[in-house]
Amino acid sequence: MSYVLKRIGTFIWMLWVATTLNFIIPRLMPGNPAEALYGKFQGQLSPAAMQAMEIQFGVNTGVPLWKQYLTYLWNMLHLNFGISYNFYPTKVSTIIGHSLPYTIGLVGISLIIAFAVGTVLGIYGAWKRNGALDSIQSPVLLFLQSVPAFWLGLMMLFYFGFIKGWFPDSHAYSDGATPSFTWGFIGDLLWHATLPGLALILTGLGGWMLGMRNMMVQTLGDDYITFAEAKGAPQRTLMLRYAARNAILPNFTGFGQALAAVVSGSVLVETIFSYPGIGYTLQQGILAEDYPLIQGIFLIIAVVTLFANMIVDILYVRLDPRAENGGDAA
Template identity: 45%
Template sequence: MAYLTRKLVILLLTLWVAATLNFVLPRLVPGDPVSVMLAKYQGRLDVAAVDALKIAYGLNDQGSALSQYLAYLGQLFSGNFGRSISLFPSTVTEVVARALPWTLGLIGITTVLSFVIGSALGLYSGWKRGSRLADALTPVALFLNSMPYFWFALLILYVFAFLLRWFPLSGAVDPFPGPTFSPPWWASVLRHAVLPGATILVTSVGGWLLTMRNNVITITGEDYIALARAKGLSERRILTHYVMRNALLPSLTSFGMALGFVVGGAILTELVFSYPGLGYALYQSVVNLDYPLMQGLFFIIAFAVLVANFLVDILVTVLDPRTRSGRA
């Protein structure tokens, strides 16, 4: 319990630091979002209109820096991230609400699948090392892990979407797929998700495979594995109760980080396929200098990573009794 309490305190402290940096850093950049908006649309407004826009974006100079900071924290933790500049008058919350389901559906599912498939193949490769198939998985994993996923995305997009025309070139759904959640709509969503999902799955499974394989090889060399064999335990029991459980523990932290960054989306993959997720929205916010949207997305990503790691810490306490006793 003390272990999880300490982790929770660290989570809250880190979240506060992330929120503070989110407040400070944009204010160190010359200019402000209102100036960017006026320059982009070549707008000419009177002083009162400009002041009204600055108040709407929380950029008015009224009050001290401390009072602005406290007001910012109050709005932040109430879910008010302000209004997007590039998608005005939509709020940041509305933009996130539109993009988040696409990112969770695509990046979330493929991240979980790549972890499960890669870990299973890594477990096999490490446990059966010396066999032809198990040893052949290692160079394949090294190749997949070193392959730039945006290059692979462009390659399969050119072959399967442009040349063969089996899948759409971009987007997440056809323009007129029918009623939402109807069978034609789901079919359209799945067709659009195949290529970006395959990109993430193929290029990330190798990393999980190599990590799991190395963990298995390290654990099989431990003394307690030799003791288990000396006691006459079956190989299957040794694999499931000793090797697999302990080999998964080091990978869980990395998996928690990967799950947290799911919320940020795979920026380059979503950019290549013009997939309307949070990664694509983050790219658009940077290109258009949309500071409110950038701030909102960065905070959401930081929050998701911290929460995912905290949940992994809880899972580790269940799988590893040493953490509950405070020795880990």
């Protein structure tokens, strides 16, 4: 229980640090979002309009910094990230709420598939090491792992999208389609997500397979595996219950950390396919110098990353109690 409370305390502390840095860093930069938006109008706005925009963006120079900070914390608690001036007057929370489901659906499902398939391949590859499957899958998946996902996505987009015309080349659904929970629209979503999803899956398989295979090979050499085999334990039990159950712990930790990265999306892959996820939205915000949007997205990424790491640490102790005492036997 003390370990859990310690991890929660660390999460709260790091969350405060991330939130505070997210407030301070943009204010150390020259200018502010209101001035950038004011410049887009080529001086056509009055000074009163400039002051009103500063208040709306939360950067009013007439308000003390500590009051701005308290207002900022209050707004964060209510998920009020301000106004995006690239999509003015849309709220940042509205833009993130629209983009996040697409990223979770694309990157999240791709990650789960890559993790599950890669882990299974790693288990069987180690169990039948130097066999036909292991001899083929290891070099192929390691090669795919070395290929950037955006480059593989470009190649797939060029061949299957432009040359063959089998798959759409952009967006998350067809023009004119109305988002709804119908089989037709869901099928359209899956059709548009096929190429970017495959690019993410194929380039991610190698890492999960290699990590699981190496841990399985190491675990299979432990004394308790030899002892269980000498007692006549079935081969399936040895492979799954004894070896794989212990070897999967590092992969499980990596999976938890990778889940946190799902929220940040895959910026280059989403940009190539013009997929309206959080990565593509972040890229648009950076190009337009949309500080409120960038700030809101970074804060969401930081919060989810910290929370996911905390959950993984707590669950890891449940799977391996030795971790609570720094790896010593319980």
